[in-house]
Structures are given as C-alpha cells and as structure tokens.
Amino acid sequence: xxxxxxxxxxxxxxxxxxxxxEIVMLDFCKCVxxxxxxxxxxxxxxxxxxxxxxxxxxxxxxxxVKMPQNHFRARVFKEVRKVxxxxxxxxxxxxxSLGTSPRAVGMALSKNSVLIIIPCHRVVAExxxxxxxxxxxxxxxxxxxxxxxxxxxx
DNA sequence: CGCTGCACCCTGA
DNA sequence: TCAGGGTGCAGCG
Numbered sequence: 001x002x003x004x005x006x007x008x009x010x011x012x013x014x015x016x017x018x019x020x021x022e023i024v025m026l027d028f029c030k031c032v033x034x035x036x037x038x039x040x041x042x043x044x045x046x047x048x049x050x051x052x053x054x055x056x057x058x059x060x061x062x063x064x065v066k067m068p069q070n071h072f073r074a075r076v077f078k079e080v081r082k083v084x085x086x087x088x089x090x091x092x093x094x095x096x097s098l099g100t101s102p103r104a105v106g107m108a109l110s111k112n113s114v115l116i117i118i119p120c121h122r123v124v125a126e127x128x129x130x131x132x133x134x135x136x137x138x139x140x141x142x143x144x145x146x147x148x149x150x151x152x153x154x
Numbered sequence: 155c156g157c158t159g160c161a162c163c164c165t166g167a
Numbered sequence: 168t169c170a171g172g173g174t175g176c177a178g179c180g
Contacts, residue, residue: 072164091174101162106173108164123173131173139173 004032005042009053011141016042022066026114028134052116055145057085060117068111072100076108083122086146090126106131116142 002024007014015032017025018041039046045063052058061081067074079094091102098105109120110133121142124130129150132139140150 070165095162095174100164102174103161103172104163104165104174107171110173111165120173125173126175129173133173136173 003038003041004036005039005046006030006032006034006037007039007042007046007049009049011053011138014049016045018042019066022064023114023117024066026117028115028138049116053145055147059085060119063117065114065117072104073108073111076105077112077118080109080120080123081118083119086148087122088143088148089123091123091130092126094123109133122146 002017002019005016005018007016009028012028013030015025015027015029016023017032023045048058048060048063065077065081067077075098076094079098080089083089091105094105095102105123109123110131112118112120112133115121115134121132121139129136129139129143144150
C-alpha cells in the first residue's frame with residue numbers, strides 16, 4: 001500500500017511517498033496526485049520537517065527508509081545516514097570507510113530519492129561544495145539551514 | 155600556487 | 168565493452 005504526502009516548505013513543495021511504513025521517496029517537487037495525498041500518515045515526519053525548516057536541530061535517523069536493492073548504494077546510503085545534523089563529510093571520507101572511490105560515492109548519491117532523511121547534502125567535495133542532483137542552490141540552502149555559512153566563500 | 159592529466163570504482167547502454 | 172560521473176591527487180610550469 002503506497003501512501004503519498006505533500007509538504008509545503010519554505011524552499012518549495014516537498015512530495016513524499018511511503019510503502020509499508022517505509023519512506024520510499026522525498027523530493028522537492030509537486031509530483032504527487034493531489035487527490036491521493038494523505039498527509040495524516042506523515043504527521044510525525046512533517047512535524048520534524050517543520051522544525052527542520054525553522055532551523056532547529058532535527059535528526060531523521062529513526063525514520064524507516066526503503067533501501068535500494070542495489071547492494072553498493074545501500075552501503076553508501078547507510079554510511080551517509082550516520083552523518084549528524086550540521087556535520088559535513090567529504091566524498092573521500094565515505095569512500096574510504098567503504099573501501100571504494102569518491103566518484104562511485106557521488107554516483108550512488110546522485111540516485112538518492114529520499115532527500116534530507118538520507119542527508120546527501122551534507123556530503124561535499126574536497127574543495128567547495130561538490131554537486132547536487134537537485135541543484136547546487138538547494139544544497140547550499142539546506143546547509144545554511146543547518147548553521148553553515150557560504151555567503152562569503154562560495 | 156594554478157592548471158592539467160590520470161587513476162579511482164560503479165552504472166547504463 | 169566503454170564512456171563518463173556530484174572526485175582526488177600527483178606532477179608540472
């Protein structure tokens with residue numbers, strides 16, 4: 001049974017989907033059928049998101065998330081979920097702890113369909129921000145929300 | 155220093 | 168197979 005939710009964030013609408021009480025998708029777009037939306041099912045998650053966008057320190061690490069079937073990506077995502085609020089890691093750090101290469105990590109993260117909960121925005125390049133599948137501007141805004149300041153540097 | 159080239163490992167075609 | 172990706176580092180000037 002798949003359920004859909006729509007959350008209006010300051011950075012634009014966020015669509016979510018869950019299956020068997022696991023989040024399978026969370027993305028910055030209005031890509032769900034409005035008629036199917038059942039926001040009551042996501043009350044806890046949306047509560048966190050509301051606090052998150054108010055700049056509060058919110059963890060999502062207890063929210064059940066559907067891991068990809070792909071073994072390698074599952075390992076990368078699991079590693080990235082360990083990164084706490086406000087913390088930054090480099091592609092290389094993830095790569096080293098997994099015995100792989102930074103490029104492969106970027107590859108896997110670009111396939112992330114559960115933004116924020118799997119905090120791929122907290123993974124940056126050695127010099128600068130690196131990239132972001134949903135746009136570098138969004139990555140920057142999320143990091144600023146978490147107390148970082150890029151206004152002078154990047 | 156800044157720039158270039160190549161190795162790094164995994165995907166998708 | 169092979170090209171290429173959200174990178175990193177050595178080597179050169």
